[in-house]
Amino acid sequence: MSEYRCPxxxxxxxENKGDEHEGYAxxxxxxxxxxxxxxxxxxxxxxxxxxxx
Amino acid sequence: xxxxxxxxxxxxxIYYVDRKRYLWTLSVIYPLQPFIGIWLHAETGNExxxxxxxxxxxxVNPILDWVLGEDTNNPPEAVxxxxxxxxFYRALTYIVVPLHFVSLIGxxxxxxxxxxxxxxxxxxxxxxGITSGLGINTGHELGHKKSKLERTLAKIVLAVxxxxxxxxxxxxxxxxxxxxPEDPASSRMGESIYRFARREIPGAFRRxxxxxKDRLERRGKSAWDPNNQILQSMSLSVVLQVGLLLAFGxxxxxxxxxxxxFAWWQLTSANYVEHYGLLRLNDENGRYERCQxxxxxxxxxxxxxxxxxxxxxxxxxxxxxxxxxxxLRHFDNLPSLPSGYFGSYLLAWVPPLWYRVMDKALxxxxxIDGDLDKVNIEPEKREMIFKKYAESGSASS
Numbered sequence: 222m223s224e225y226r227c228p229x230x231x232x233x234x235x236e237n238k239g240d241e242h243e244g245y246a247x248x249x250x251x252x253x254x255x256x257x258x259x260x261x262x263x264x265x266x267x268x269x270x271x272x273x274x
Numbered sequence: 275x276x277x278x279x280x281x282x283x284x285x286x287x288i289y290y291v292d293r294k295r296y297l298w299t300l301s302v303i304y305p306l307q308p309f310i311g312i313w314l315h316a317e318t319g320n321e322x323x324x325x326x327x328x329x330x331x332x333x334v335n336p337i338l339d340w341v342l343g344e345d346t347n348n349p350p351e352a353v354x355x356x357x358x359x360x361x362f363y364r365a366l367t368y369i370v371v372p373l374h375f376v377s378l379i380g381x382x383x384x385x386x387x388x389x390x391x392x393x394x395x396x397x398x399x400x401x402x403g404i405t406s407g408l409g410i411n412t413g414h415e416l417g418h419k420k421s422k423l424e425r426t427l428a429k430i431v432l433a434v435x436x437x438x439x440x441x442x443x444x445x446x447x448x449x450x451x452x453x454x455p456e457d458p459a460s461s462r463m464g465e466s467i468y469r470f471a472r473r474e475i476p477g478a479f480r481r482x483x484x485x486x487k488d489r490l491e492r493r494g495k496s497a498w499d500p501n502n503q504i505l506q507s508m509s510l511s512v513v514l515q516v517g518l519l520l521a522f523g524x525x526x527x528x529x530x531x532x533x534x535x536f537a538w539w540q541l542t543s544a545n546y547v548e549h550y551g552l553l554r555l556n557d558e559n560g561r562y563e564r565c566q567x568x569x570x571x572x573x574x575x576x577x578x579x580x581x582x583x584x585x586x587x588x589x590x591x592x593x594x595x596x597x598x599x600x601x602l603r604h605f606d607n608l609p610s611l612p613s614g615y616f617g618s619y620l621l622a623w624v625p626p627l628w629y630r631v632m633d634k635a636l637x638x639x640x641x642i643d644g645d646l647d648k649v650n651i652e653p654e655k656r657e658m659i660f661k662k663y664a665e666s667g668s669a670s671s
Contacts, residue, residue, distance in 0.1 A: 230420075244491070259446070
């Protein structure tokens with residue numbers, strides 16, 4: 222399980238925790254997020270832009 | 275006045291004072307404008323005073339922008355973090371939230387309790403509407419932040435103009451799709467503001483609803499679940515407007531219709547001027563290129579920026595959507611509007627004048643340089659526009 226960070230605003234997706242507000246259950250792998258996943262906080266960086274921590 | 279100290283990478287110590295610090299209170303008191311008209315009407319008995327805020331907004335504001343000119347000062351990068359964290363600035367955005375409610379309720383009270391002529395009544399409803407349009411601006415500043423408090427305040431203040439979907443639509447839709455033909459909130463070359471409004475207003479609502487519905491479905495909930503953030507804000511709008519109807523009677527029906535339409539029209543006007551004709555091109559993967567500074571029109575006119583929480587420094591806002599208003603920066607050689615927003619709206623409301631000024635400015639932008647393939651063009655006008663500029667030789671001449 223890893224964490225991925227938005228390089229623009231610092232939003233971090235933690236695979237262990239998922240993102241309840243956005244509807245991603247704990248344990249949801251980053252790779253399983255939709256292909257058009259945009260940063261939930263800034264919306265100007267996309268799945269492929271995120272940095273793996 | 276409070277100052278910030280920092281050390282530059284080369285070891286030089288700097289001390290920065292934000293000279294606009296207290297001037298930002300203009301963004302807080304400006305939404306109280308209906309009360310100037312109401313007070314003068316009460317004092318003199320002349321209903322024409324009720325229209326004063328319209329005159330202030332669309333005559334005095336553009337004149338002040340012209341007289342006071344532009345402000346290109348930027349805070350040094352080294353103090354941005356301190357500036358962002360200074361609670362004074364965010365307190366102003368909190369204080370203005372209840373004032374938007376006070377303003378609408380005050381205007382409705384005056385319209386509902388005084389015997390006004392039809393034009394005085396209509397004028398006051400328009401004033402209330404353009405003032406609540408400023409509430410969308412407040413909701414915009416608050417809604418871009420991460421804290422739960424600020425996001426909640428955004429949803430609350432957006433209840434005043436009945437635009438509860440804006441927070442989702444703007445942050446999750448417009449910022450993602452800006453300056454593409456798919457974005458209902460980016461205007462196209464050759465598209466009049468009146469045509470744009472018919473695409474933008476329903477298109478923005480549909481996009482917000484779809485985004486929120488998707489989120490709720492991922493959580494196993496219906497789109498009509500109480501967790502729907504659009505419905506949360508809209509519920510408060512219903513309470514507010516039904517409350518005004520019960521308090522001041524049937525007169526509130528025309529008053530609130532005019533109010534709501536003019537509040538939305540403020541946002542439509544802002545959206546129309548902010549990205550007119552600008553187009554993100556496809557990158558090597560066939561996706562739209564990342565939004566660049568040249569994908570927004572800007573204005574550095576100081577007065578209108580001071581009453582709009584720096585909204586007109588729009589390129590930096592799109593580059594860094596979470597950046598707080600006091601820290602937004604000016605950059606040289608950005609697409610620039612001929613006036614601040616209020617003056618630009620006047621131009622936009624007269625499409626032939628708008629096209630005359632802005633089409634030329636658009637095609638002269640360095641990254642476009644007359645190339646119509648780099649412009650977001652209204653499809654129905656495409657042939658006509660290509661023909662027009664083919665006949666005139668170079669599009670940029």
